[in-house]
Amino acid sequence: MVKGNDHGVISVGLVDIDGVEDGRIRIVTHVHSDHTVGLSKSTNISEKIVATPLTLEWLPVLGHKLPRHKLLPLDYGEEVRVGDLKITFYESVHIPGTAQVMIEFPDGITLAYTSDFKKPGEGTPILSPDVLVIDAVYGRPNYVREFDDIIDTILADAVRELLATGPVYLYGYHGKIQEVMEVLRREGVDAPFILPYKQYQLARIAERHGHRFGDYVLQGTDEAEDIIRDGWFIYFAHVNSKRRLNGVMGNHLILSGWEFSRPYKRIGRNKWLVAFSDHADFTGLLRYVEESRPKLLLVNLPRSTGGIEFAEYVRKKFGIEALLLP
Numbered sequence: 001m002v003k004g005n006d007h008g009v010i011s012v013g014l015v016d017i018d019g020v021e022d023g024r025i026r027i028v029t030h031v032h033s034d035h036t037v038g039l040s041k042s043t044n045i046s047e048k049i050v051a052t053p054l055t056l057e058w059l060p061v062l063g064h065k066l067p068r069h070k071l072l073p074l075d076y077g078e079e080v081r082v083g084d085l086k087i088t089f090y091e092s093v094h095i096p097g098t099a100q101v102m103i104e105f106p107d108g109i110t111l112a113y114t115s116d117f118k119k120p121g122e123g124t125p126i127l128s129p130d131v132l133v134i135d136a137v138y139g140r141p142n143y144v145r146e147f148d149d150i151i152d153t154i155l156a157d158a159v160r161e162l163l164a165t166g167p168v169y170l171y172g173y174h175g176k177i178q179e180v181m182e183v184l185r186r187e188g189v190d191a192p193f194i195l196p197y198k199q200y201q202l203a204r205i206a207e208r209h210g211h212r213f214g215d216y217v218l219q220g221t222d223e224a225e226d227i228i229r230d231g232w233f234i235y236f237a238h239v240n241s242k243r244r245l246n247g248v249m250g251n252h253l254i255l256s257g258w259e260f261s262r263p264y265k266r267i268g269r270n271k272w273l274v275a276f277s278d279h280a281d282f283t284g285l286l287r288y289v290e291e292s293r294p295k296l297l298l299v300n301l302p303r304s305t306g307g308i309e310f311a312e313y314v315r316k317k318f319g320i321e322a323l324l325l326p
């Protein structure tokens with residue numbers, strides 16, 4: 001019915017999700033690189049690449065070459081048929097464009113893959129399939145962030161406070177940056193955003209798909225230079241540009257999913273680590289599984305940390321059969 005492999009594919013009949021086997025259809029749940037594994041091979045061997053419209057537009061910006069005629073955009077709640085399978089996407093709070101995948105077999109049995117998510121039951125709908133496939137990103141009981149529910153406000157307050165002393169440089173991965181841009185606006189932060197070219201392109205596309213970022217400008221333009229002279233702005237950069245911007249005056253905030261003890265901590269004279277994750281912690285994973293109540297849970301090991309412990313925990317705590325994939 002379903003098989004996996006060591007790079008995390010969920011392979012169901014003719015459909016390969018977030019990895020490659022020999023599927024006629026490749027589904028990409030979102031643009032993070034651990035979910036686009038083997039996409040160029042899929043592009044060669046598959047008839048269709050299925051993803052949300054936003055994800056299909058983001059992929060080329062991140063360097064993926066996808067022939068137009070193979071693209072099949074699928075919106076949340078829409079259904080597509082592949083052979084005798086029915087496939088539906090559901091929303092997810094992660095990075096813009098992320099989808100959960102539900103597959104219905106001809107006999108009515110259902111299988112769902114959560115992909116990456118946070119805020120289960122509050123923005124990320126909890127699906128109730130017969131078979132649930134989950135990535136236990138934080139699969140151990142000590143991977144808990146007690147402050148997860150209020151981290152948006154904590155981050156916004158920290159940014160506001162630091163802006164009073166100088167510009168703020170925020171570092172994250174693709175998609176997480178756009179997620180944080182939205183969070184800050186929602187939390188009332190109104191300083192202009194300055195973005196390097198790629199982040200700017202991603203933001204423009206996301207805006208066309210309904211995301212709202214307020215004022216943001218492209219680095220290097222006259223407008224951006226004026227703002228930089230004023231010294232009141234937030235600059236967003238990919239984590240890999242940390243070193244390049246190391247000596248730049250201002251406050252540097254690195255977003256990290258692997259800090260559990262405190263919402264933020266100082267790691268240098270003008271450097272902070274903020275425990276802002278785009279994944280549910282251990283408690284969040286458990287909540288999803290408990291409310292989903294699948295007949296069978298499959299823990300996708302290549303994208304899990306502590307996946308074996310997580311499966312065991314679920315078996316004992318909820319009495320739900322839990323196995324490992326692959």
Ligand SMILES: [Zn+2]
Pocket residue numbers: 030032094116
């Ligand atoms: Zn992700």
